[in-house]
Amino acid sequence: MNRKLKRILLNWKVLLLILFLIGSIGSLYARGLTFGIDISGGVALIAQTEEPVDSKTMELVVDSLQKRLNTFGLRDISVEGQGNSIVVVKVANVSSTEEANQLKQVIESQGVFFMEFNGVVFGTGKDITYVGPYEIKPDNSWAVPFRISKSAAEKFAELAKGKAGWPVDMFLDPPVNSLLVVPQDVFITMNGTAFNAGAPDAPPLALRIKKALNITTVMYTNQSARELKEIANGKTIVLAGVPRELYDQLKAMNVSVKYIQSEAGTDTTTFVKEILGLYGPYSLGEGLANGVPQTDVQITGHAANRVKAEREAKTVYTVLKSGSLPVKLRVISMEFISPKLGQDFKNQALYAGLAALVAVLLIVYFHYRNWKIAIPVASTSLFEVIIILGIAALIKWNLDLPSIAGIIAAIGTGVDQQVVITDELLGGERSARITRRAGALKRIGRAFFIIFASAATTIAAMSFLLVYFVGTLKGFAVTTIIGVLIGIFVTRPAYAEVARYLIGEE
Structure with missing residues (x-):
């Protein structure tokens, strides 16, 4: 050489x-x-705020969405506010309807986040100060570490003392201050122990949401629209899995009403979670039931296989990262973009x-x-x-x-x-x-x-x-x-x- x-x-x-x-x-x-959306294509989603907002609120919505969808700015995600009610989200390399629907769900879940225990809200999205990366273990168990504020930790410690194994609930945009009208099987499930995380002494889910979120659950027994209006007494009525004509009748009476349809094949517990925006319940560990405030906590779970464990952990991670927004978004249009x-x-x-x-x-x-x-x-x-x-x-x-x-x-x-x-x-x-x-x-x-x-x-x-x-x-x-x-x-x-x-x- x-x-x-x-x-x-x-x-x-x-x-x-x-x-x-x-x-x-x-x-x-x-x-x-x-490659980015300019070269490889993607999907554009147009979302509308629940009500018109000022420029400062719109900036907050855009910033929150941008950070949530693209924490490090390394994926080609564009979020743009237009006027006082429209948000346009463009995401590259999304070609399937399933992926697009997942994005739609993420965008629409930008509501208020609650952490509840024994019928008391001990924290909201504002109390989550840090969310760490989730971990999947070889046995398909998973963990999502996060940190809560000192005030939330103190409140939770007082509520949870001596109640190991009791259910801890997380809600994202639940129907607060509402009358929830459900079929018999849903009503029985909500008033049983299905959502008690294995703690039979804990109050049922229906009672917990009544105390914490002012959601009154009633079983549909062929009540008329007028009867439901009287029971609601000014509250928003949420119809879940009951006859659709009730919605039209209540609308005609100028009642604030929402309708949630049960999809074919959806089991009762899954439907309840969809109605309430419920994640969990998660069983309270021994280490958090000693009355000592702890700001660093984690949510754990176990799945049948690694794919399910990854999905569950990622869902919890995403929900915890959502925090709170002053306004809810609804996707009104979704269009795939050709390269x-x-x-x-x-x-x-x-x-x-x-x-x-x-x-x-x-x-x-x-x-x-x-x-x-x-x-x-x-x-x-x-x-x-x-x-x-x-x-x-x-x-x-x-x-x-x-x-x-x-x-x-x-x-x-x-x-x-x-x-x-x-x-x-x-x-x-x-x-x-x-x-x-x-x-x-x-x-x-x-x-x-x-x-x-x-x-x-x-x-x-x-x-x-x-x-x-x-x-x-x-x-x-x-x-x-x-x-x-x-x-x-x-x-x-x-x-x-x-x-x-x-x-x-x-």
């Missing part, structure tokens, strides 16, 4: 670049790239990228008239793209048009910085060859001072977009920052070493 080439390949900065390249290629091969550019765009982007790479190679060559400069500059740009794409594959980052623009911006900056390094190395006087090594290091130092100053300015500007904006601008900012960081810490130092050996010491 050529002595100079061996020195280059054994340099630690070049070795670091090689390791990043190998890792990125492995990531691309193992995980592949995912705007699709496979043709991917091919065109590939061809354009290769053409740009060739253009960089030729322009740099005609400028310096030296292939020893042109080839490393073009190669470094190619390596930078591979590393950025490898990171995108590793974190399952949905690449959309702004993200690709960010990559291009980072690469453009990289070529400029490589030219700065090259010009500095070529700027030494030939008469000073006797101190060429010291001179090369000094000139590289000057070049990196300029490079770091430029990178700091770019990162500062992109950080502003990252902090204060969401959606596409955020994706552009993230890609640009990652590209710049890869450049200044991996590819630029490696290029400087290669250029120093090929140019500075010849």
Whole structure:
């Protein structure tokens, strides 16, 4: 092997670049790239608030949805408020009706969250200060850790003292202050021990929700609409699984009424949970029944298999992360979006990228008239793209048009910085060859001072977009920052070493 080439390949900065390249290629091969809604399509959901809201409330709704659907901003999810009642949600890589319906359920469940024990609400969504990642164990048991406020912990400790095994209920947007009219089998289930988590001495679910949420449950025995109106006494009437004509009759009487249809094949306990927005009940552990307030708690469960355990844990995690919103959303329209550019765009982007790479190679060559400069500059740009794409594959980052623009911006900056390094190395006087090594290091130092100053300015500007904006601008900012960081810490130092050996010491 050529002595100079061996020195280059054994340099630690070049070795670091090689390791990043190998890792990125492995990531691309193992995980592949995912693309955003602009390229691979997705689904658009239009939601409407329960009532018109002011701009501040709309901002809160949009921010909460954005953070819930995309905690780290790495998936192509766009949430936009329009006017005082419309919210548009676009999610990439959703092609099935089942996935779209799950998103619909998540959006519509942005109501008020309650934690209840023995008929007392001891906390709401505002009392949940942290939700940790859920854990699935080999025996298909699961756990979701979370933290509650000090006041909620103290209240719960007082309520739960000496009641190990009693049911702890969680509700998301239950029908508070209502008259719940249900069939006989549902009424019997709610007044039995089916929701007592194995504690027969605990009060039945119907009594707990009466005390905690002012929900009165009555069994439907062919009462007329007028009789139900009198029983409700001004409350909202919730009809669940009873004749539909009652809804129309009560509507005609200007009564606030909601109707919930029991789907075919739905068992009674599942239907009760749907009516109430109930999650649980969860059995109270011994460690929480000693009367000592504990802010760090967890919900645990067990499933028949890992898939079910994952689904149960994820549901609890999502509900806990929901918190509270001042207004409820209802999805009024759902439309699948075809790719705007699709496979043709991917091919065109590939061809354009290769053409740009060739253009960089030729322009740099005609400028310096030296292939020893042109080839490393073009190669470094190619390596930078591979590393950025490898990171995108590793974190399952949905690449959309702004993200690709960010990559291009980072690469453009990289070529400029490589030219700065090259010009500095070529700027030494030939008469000073006797101190060429010291001179090369000094000139590289000057070049990196300029490079770091430029990178700091770019990162500062992109950080502003990252902090204060969401959606596409955020994706552009993230890609640009990652590209710049890869450049200044991996590819630029490696290029400087290669250029120093090929140019500075010849």
